[in-house]
Amino acid sequence: MTGKSSQTCIIIGASHAGVNFAFALRKEGWQGSILLFDKEATLPYHKPPLSKSYLNAEDHQKIDALYPLESYTTDDITLKLGISIASANAKDQTVTCQDGKEYHYDFLILATGARPIIPNIKGIDTVKNIFPMRSIVDAVAIRTALKKSISKKVAIIGGGYIGLETAASLKKLGATVTVLEREPRVLARVTAPEMSHFFEKLHHDNAVAIHCNKNVTQLAHHNKTNIISCNDGSIYEADIIVVGVGILVNTELAEQLGLELANGIKVDSTCKTSDESIYAIGDCTNHYSPHYNKNIRLESVQNAVDQAKIAAASICGHEKHYNTIPWFWSDQYDVKLQIVGLTTGYNQLVKRVETAKEKSVSFWYFKDDELLAVDAVNNAKAYILGGRFIQSKQQLNKEKIKDSSIAITPTSFL
């Protein structure tokens, strides 16, 4: 079935997941109409550059559009930007916009993603120039505030990927940057201590101050600047504060629709929810990974794009099952980090330092003899082959991986 021309597919959320889904649905042969809603008014754009190249770009006007506007017209995808969906009703198969307008759907796609957590810190409403980093509006606001600031002092609350990338980019723009992390190390949730230390040193070498074990307990605005107080009594000053402490999945509509939730919207391997005519894709979902044999929720472009394609194929009757090894990247200064796999549950870490290459190191995460993940710093070969080894559950010789005199090839670690 590829959708009769009278049928309507409604997509809520026009970012990596929703947009790629819309184009994939046409490619799969969907004949009906496609309505793509987003509360943001900007032509859908790439998010990863926000904290990277977009933030420190010379030309601030250029946005990295996912697709040019013409492509939506060519594929007869009706873009409804700047419109928020306020409610949804599974029984009537309708969604209702903020302005009260109602639309009927035959298939509904929830690609609602996530929103930044704004922590409940005392005084947070009193400080000036405090921003999350999730949308283009945030990135523009941060840049504008930095331009106006005389001291150019920035504090970043949270040392995750987004916080660290933002730190590196703002440093490049001439800011004095301090990162405050609650855990004993940065990237604590996602990587091994050795990787955290690599990135702490990288920032230190680039004159960005990283302070760990800093639980921010109070914020205040005083003498035209912000005062940040931590639990250990330390105090920092900053004109601009960027908050990067994680996200909350947007599940309100899913709740109204009565869908099954479990740390995100629960979907099967075709991205279908507990309702036959509703699919969910991207950051807002929780899916079962056959490879890792558990339910996972991912926050990545790869997951958004791949789930988009799976859902589109399934709706058009070309059923496909999602089982990709997750991958992700991060760019900070001159370092490109590429990650493949999931580290959770590892019990052994193998570190490999390329001697022939500058700043090139890779971390191989094992659970006993099974390779779970590879974090590759300036090392695309480790990333590519690591992914392949994970997928095929290849048995590897850890001593050989460690030995940088052995080149990385498809067979050299067997």
Next chain:
Amino acid sequence: MAQITFISSDNKSTVVSGNSGNLMELALQNKIEGIEGNCGGVCSCATCHIYVQPEDWTKIGPPNEMESDMLEFDDKTTNYSRLSCQIQVTDAIDGIVVNVA
């Protein structure tokens, strides 16, 4: 303005022109089958792999280290493989013909 011919995997030939951005973006704008550019052009996903015609190779030149590392172990890689996100669209590449890998 550079004119570029893409030949997609289904052997469809499309002539497009551009004068800015990279070749992957140009392909996406023109909906060239087989070019995805999932990572947005930062050499991280290898979903924009193309083959340059041998006679055009000098116009485009070889990949940098990161890019060649991304390509090295791909079964589809040939001596004329490039990731199109790493190729800038300028007059210098006017007239080239590329095949989608």
